[in-house]
Amino acid sequence: DTGVSQNPRHKITKRGQNVTFRCDPISEHNRLYWYRQTLGQGPEFLTYFQNEAQLEKSRLLSDRFSAERPKGSFSTLEIQRTEQGDSAMYLCATHGGANRNEQFFGPGTRLTVL
Amino acid sequence: GDSVTQMEGPVTLSEEAFLTINCTYTATGYPSLFWYVQYPGEGLQLLLKATKADDKGSNKGFEATYRKETTSFHLEKGSVQVSDSAVYFCALYNGGGAQKLVFGQGTRLTINP
Numbered sequence: 001d002t003g004v005s006q007n008p009r010h011k012i013t014k015r016g017q018n019v020t021f022r023c024d025p026i027s028e029h030n031r032l033y034w035y036r037q038t039l040g041q042g043p044e045f046l047t048y049f050q051n052e053a054q055l056e057k058s059r060l061l062s063d064r065f066s067a068e069r070p071k072g073s074f075s076t077l078e079i080q081r082t083e084q085g086d087s088a089m090y091l092c093a094t095h096g097g098a099n100r101n102e103q104f105f106g107p108g109t110r111l112t113v114l
Numbered sequence: 115g116d117s118v119t120q121m122e123g124p125v126t127l128s129e130e131a132f133l134t135i136n137c138t139y140t141a142t143g144y145p146s147l148f149w150y151v152q153y154p155g156e157g158l159q160l161l162l163k164a165t166k167a168d169d170k171g172s173n174k175g176f177e178a179t180y181r182k183e184t185t186s187f188h189l190e191k192g193s194v195q196v197s198d199s200a201v202y203f204c205a206l207y208n209g210g211g212a213q214k215l216v217f218g219q220g221t222r223l224t225i226n227p
Contacts (some may be wrong), residue, residue, distance in 0.1 A: 002157065042118075042203050042217030043158070056214075065160060091158065093215075103207075103215060105150075107157040 002026075004106035006092050012112045013082055020078045021026065021109045023092030030096040032075050033103065034067055037089040040067060082113045116141040120204050120218035127194055128226050135189040135221050137178075139203035145206040147171075147180050147187040150214070152201045161189075161202070196225045 003026040013019050025032050030051050035043035044064070047057045051072035061067075064082075069075040079086055089110050093103040116214040121136040139145065149161040162171030167182035176191045187204060195217070 002159070003159075031213070034217075040219070042205070042219050043215070044217070045214040048214060093158075102160055102163065104160075105158040 001041045002096055002104040002106065004092060005106050006090075006106040007043075008109055009107060010110050012061070012114065014114050015053075015084060016081055018078065018080045019082055019111060020076055021090055021111075022110045023077070023106055025074070025092070025094035027073075028095035028096060029104070030072065031067055031094060033093040033095075034077050035091040035093065037108070038087075039093055043091055047076075052067060065093050079111075082111075087111055087113045115208060116145065116208050116216045118204050118206055118216055118218035120202075120221050123220070124156075124222040124224060126224045126226065127163050129196055131189040131225075132167040132191070133194045133198075133223070135202055135223070137187045137189065137218060139185050139187065139204075139206050141185075141208050142217075143208060144190045145208040147178070148179055148205045148207065149176070149187070150205060150217075152203065152220075154200070156181065179201075180212055183200050194223075196227050199223055199225045 005024045007022045033048040037043040049069040064080045067077045070105040088106045091108045092106040095103045117140045119138050146165045149165045150158045151161045161172040164171040164180035170179045178187050178189045201220045201222050204221045205215045
């Protein structure tokens, strides 16, 4: 257990529906990242927050994706009008404090779009 | 941009065999290098890291040496166990900007008793 939690762990939805995932970070970590991992591939960066500010977004993050981190605590990732290509594992990671090189990952939310 | 290339998997070995998983990278500057492991049904866990050239990271019997001249960070273990069966990811972190991790595609390792 890394101290980073994600909910739900699994989500099955129909194409066109909206879904929202939540990440609860290690409390003292000020940086929070979202990655996406498709089957047989390594995680790919989507976006990150420094406290409540979203500072960078990948080209992978289309207009249907939005992420928030109100008050610099938990974060949500919403996907609108889901497509089958959105099926993947969505990973949250945080880091901060003394060891700035190490990121701690949550268990992920596995999304299946039917 | 920065990238990481891992050896193709899957890799299947017998218990107590010697393990090498190759990893090479392309990056500007002086990245930090990592190996993460993903056990079945679990999240990514940091296995070991090295932050500068010639550093050796080690943990749980695994080792990897940061070789700048060959831009490599190969993972090795002298005697693998069934419990080492997992997916292993090589990654780099290059500071600046987002300070995001860039991952290789992963190598699935299966150890047979």
